[in-house]
Amino acid sequence: MDGTFFNEMYHDGAVRTPYARLEDWMRAMPAELRQMKQAEAEALFRRIGITFAVYGEGGDPDRLIPFDMFPRVFSQAEWRKLEHGIKQRARALNAFLMDVYGRGEILRAGRVPAHLVLGNEAYERAVAGIFPARGVYSHIVGVDLVRTGPDEFFVLEDNCRTPSGVSYMLENREIMMRMFPTLFRENRIEPVDGYPDLLRRTLASVAPQKCDREPTIAILTPGHFNSAYYEHSFLADLMGVELVEGPDLFVEGGFVWMRTTEGPKKVDVIYRRVDDAFLDPLCFRPDSMLGVPGLMDVYRSGGVTIASAPGAGVADDKAIYTYVPDMIRFYLGEEPLLQNVPTWQCARPEDLKYVLAHLPELVVKEVHGSGGYGMLVGPRASAEQIEHFRARLLRHPDNYIAQPTLSLSTTPTFVEEGIAPRHVDLRPYALVGERVELVPGGLTRVALTEGSLVVNSSQGGGVKDTWVLAE
Amino acid sequence: MLSRTAENLFWIARYMERAEFMARLLEVGARIALLPSAGHGYRSEWESLLQASGMAAGFAAKYGDPVQRNIESYLFFERDNPSSVASCIERARENARIVRTALTTQVWDALNTAFQEMRQLERRPRSQLELFEMTEWTMRQAALLRGAIDATLLRNDGYDFLGLGYALERADNTARMMDVKYYVLLPQVEFVGSGLDNYQWQTLLRAMSAHRAFHWAYGGEITAAKIAHFLILNPQCPRSLVNSATLLVSHLDRLARGYNRTTMAQRNARALLGELMEMRVEDIFEEGLHEFLQRMEREVGKLSGMVHDAYLSGEAR
Numbered sequence: 001m002d003g004t005f006f007n008e009m010y011h012d013g014a015v016r017t018p019y020a021r022l023e024d025w026m027r028a029m030p031a032e033l034r035q036m037k038q039a040e041a042e043a044l045f046r047r048i049g050i051t052f053a054v055y056g057e058g059g060d061p062d063r064l065i066p067f068d069m070f071p072r073v074f075s076q077a078e079w080r081k082l083e084h085g086i087k088q089r090a091r092a093l094n095a096f097l098m099d100v101y102g103r104g105e106i107l108r109a110g111r112v113p114a115h116l117v118l119g120n121e122a123y124e125r126a127v128a129g130i131f132p133a134r135g136v137y138s139h140i141v142g143v144d145l146v147r148t149g150p151d152e153f154f155v156l157e158d159n160c161r162t163p164s165g166v167s168y169m170l171e172n173r174e175i176m177m178r179m180f181p182t183l184f185r186e187n188r189i190e191p192v193d194g195y196p197d198l199l200r201r202t203l204a205s206v207a208p209q210k211c212d213r214e215p216t217i218a219i220l221t222p223g224h225f226n227s228a229y230y231e232h233s234f235l236a237d238l239m240g241v242e243l244v245e246g247p248d249l250f251v252e253g254g255f256v257w258m259r260t261t262e263g264p265k266k267v268d269v270i271y272r273r274v275d276d277a278f279l280d281p282l283c284f285r286p287d288s289m290l291g292v293p294g295l296m297d298v299y300r301s302g303g304v305t306i307a308s309a310p311g312a313g314v315a316d317d318k319a320i321y322t323y324v325p326d327m328i329r330f331y332l333g334e335e336p337l338l339q340n341v342p343t344w345q346c347a348r349p350e351d352l353k354y355v356l357a358h359l360p361e362l363v364v365k366e367v368h369g370s371g372g373y374g375m376l377v378g379p380r381a382s383a384e385q386i387e388h389f390r391a392r393l394l395r396h397p398d399n400y401i402a403q404p405t406l407s408l409s410t411t412p413t414f415v416e417e418g419i420a421p422r423h424v425d426l427r428p429y430a431l432v433g434e435r436v437e438l439v440p441g442g443l444t445r446v447a448l449t450e451g452s453l454v455v456n457s458s459q460g461g462g463v464k465d466t467w468v469l470a471e
Numbered sequence: 472m473l474s475r476t477a478e479n480l481f482w483i484a485r486y487m488e489r490a491e492f493m494a495r496l497l498e499v500g501a502r503i504a505l506l507p508s509a510g511h512g513y514r515s516e517w518e519s520l521l522q523a524s525g526m527a528a529g530f531a532a533k534y535g536d537p538v539q540r541n542i543e544s545y546l547f548f549e550r551d552n553p554s555s556v557a558s559c560i561e562r563a564r565e566n567a568r569i570v571r572t573a574l575t576t577q578v579w580d581a582l583n584t585a586f587q588e589m590r591q592l593e594r595r596p597r598s599q600l601e602l603f604e605m606t607e608w609t610m611r612q613a614a615l616l617r618g619a620i621d622a623t624l625l626r627n628d629g630y631d632f633l634g635l636g637y638a639l640e641r642a643d644n645t646a647r648m649m650d651v652k653y654y655v656l657l658p659q660v661e662f663v664g665s666g667l668d669n670y671q672w673q674t675l676l677r678a679m680s681a682h683r684a685f686h687w688a689y690g691g692e693i694t695a696a697k698i699a700h701f702l703i704l705n706p707q708c709p710r711s712l713v714n715s716a717t718l719l720v721s722h723l724d725r726l727a728r729g730y731n732r733t734t735m736a737q738r739n740a741r742a743l744l745g746e747l748m749e750m751r752v753e754d755i756f757e758e759g760l761h762e763f764l765q766r767m768e769r770e771v772g773k774l775s776g777m778v779h780d781a782y783l784s785g786e787a788r
Contacts, residue, residue: 046583046587047580047583047584224565224569229568230571233568233569233571233572236572237571237572242473242476243572244473245475247785248473248474248475259473259475259785259786260472260785261472261473261474261477261628261632261782261787262472262730262787263787
């Protein structure tokens with residue numbers, strides 16, 4: 001086994017407790033059975049239709065994210081720590097959003113540079129001064145975590161807008177339970193299937209004050225060509241709410257309505273999976289066909305709740321990320337339970353100098369990039385790639401941040417040759433409404449290529465079922 | 472229910488019924504072509520089949536002469552042809568993907584499996600594919616879907632929109648299918664009542680899976696009048712026009728009751744049903760079978776437009 005990385009199953013020559021029962025399971029599975037099960041899993045995913053659609057690149061438009069059957073396991077104690085840290089973070093991020101769209105105290109106190117917030121692309125002037133229901137801007141916070149040792153967890157980034165992937169968390173579990181029921185009898189695993197209910201309750205708890213009955217919730221999707229459409233429809237189904245597209249909605253008399261076969265029906269809470277810029281052509285991009293003209297006026301006058309609120313993106317910007325520990329201290333008066341990865345802001349001359357001198361050992365990311373695109377993994381890049389990136393960096397230093405290459409933990413993973421350690425990360429989903437809640441679990445992404453540290457599905461990453469063991 | 476959802480459901484049913492119709496049409500064509508030809512060869516039969524299904528122009532633009540192999544491709548596989556079996560199944564499945572929330576797992580499964588198997592069929596070399604295998608496969612998929620709908624779907628308004636799609640498409644298809652006979656026979660009036668004529672009527676019945684049923688219901692010689700009665704006026708025949716009209720009325724009535732709102736579509740469907748129930752087969756031949764069928768196709772088109780205005784457009788208040 002690889003010695004330089006923390007292996008979550010084998011440590012110091014022994015099997016760590018949470019994985020104890022998996023050892024026998026793994027040994028008792030001959031290669032043929034494993035292949036059969038793998039094929040069965042794939043067939044199940046295809047039949048259920050859990051694909052992420054990639055249009056416009058040729059090939060099969062319905063792609064499967066590779067599913068690895070070897071589960072990733074946390075003990076109850078490990079999870080508790082993560083849970084507290086994530087909740088703390090979700091609270092601080094929301095306090096920050098309320099603040100920067102309100103009085104701006106953290107800026108006046110000089111704890112976060114004002115230009116980073118006010119000059120940020122994700123900062124929406126259009127929502128300044130709005131007090132959303134219960135003061136929540138980001139209702140679903142996805143916190144991406146990596147682990148480097150038994151007790152070392154780092155937050156890689158926050159996702160305050162519309163973090164995706166939760167359908168995989170739910171379906172991975174369903175499929176594991178169908179394929180390996182005995183595993184679930186032998187291990188006491190906390191269920192995750194309460195998520196849709198919890199999400200519905202969270203959204204209902206942030207209904208606007210003008211709503212005087214059981215709130216009507218709808219999920220707003222860009223449409224079935226969107227790569228995450230499956231997830232949108234899956235969540236709508238499990239929550240028992242309508243899945244709407246922009247043209248299904250219209251604004252009249254200060255409210256938002258959906259077009260139904262029985263005539264218009266009022267909508268109180270919109271869980272939108274559409275970017276800010278496309279929400280309302282009258283307020284943001286005028287060419288948007290995905291949004292609802294007039295939606296922002298209704299939002300401003302308290303006729304509808306939008307989750308996550310427009311403008312929430314400013315909190316998960318990579319340039320703001322560095323300041324999250326300060327936010328926790330500033331708003332909550334607590335010490336951060338989860339650490340940030342040390343980050344160099346290339347916008348700062350002294351940081352840039354350091355980064356340029358240490359490119360081969362750093363990971364450099366675009367501030368606004370996502371999906372593992374536009375990033376440099378120093379230790380795995382060729383000299384040529386590094387020089388190429390150096391030129392880009394010099395041209396637009398503000399566009400980049402750099403972090404040390406983390407020794408991401410590994411978990412055993414089924415690969416061509418048998419079982420081998422592969423690097424993983426974790427995305428749990430915090431729900432913020434009347435309370436902050438988490439289901440015990442999350443999405444584990446795994447870099448299936450040997451040695452790779454990039455877990456994004458667009459770059460050859462897969463997913464695993466993530467277990468939290470009961471006490 | 473969202474108007475868009477209703478529209479998607481409506482079209483899932485129409486597409487799948489149409490896929491089945493295409494398969495049945497191909498079967499009629501293939502069986503007629505197997506017949507020792509009456510001088511003209513199989514070409515004219517295939518030609519008339521394309522005429523009746525309204526695809527003659529599209530086919531001619533792409534292939535020119537009606538060669539059986541090309542017609543099979545055009546009606547079954549080709550995406551250029553929006554009514555081909557493959558196009559219909561793909562669009563039905565895409566519609567289903569959009570409204571997953573309104574379907575049961577079993578219904579989705581039936582549609583998704585049809586789509587996945589379709590893609591496997593497409594990958595097989597054509598030389599290994601028998602036409603009858605393809606048409607039987609299509610009818611099986613359509614039956615599986617109907618079964619899944621019947622056994623698992625909630626009897627709510629969504630069920631009615633599926634039902635409306637099925638009923639309208641089936642009425643249209645039955646009318647068109649009978650019209651094939653008109654186009655096949657028209658240039659050769661001297662064959663009326665001949666062995667060839669009978670064989671063609673029988674083929675038509677077979678394609679409608681109604682051959683045995685017809686004999687049970689009527690017995691004796693196959694005549695144009697009996698067939699017209701069976702496929703148009705007999706409520707026992709599941710594909711008869713009167714049956715489709717009955718279904719239309721029942722779904723529209725249920726919707727009107729559920730939504731507490733009557734519609735133009737409902738009134739017109741009732742009028743159509745009334746006409747078909749009163750009608751005698753002599754009336755049809757007096758009007759002219761072809762003319763009658765064409766009128767029915769127009770009526771069905773009009774009803775479809777009314778359903779759209781009342782429920783699917785989202786403009787209703």
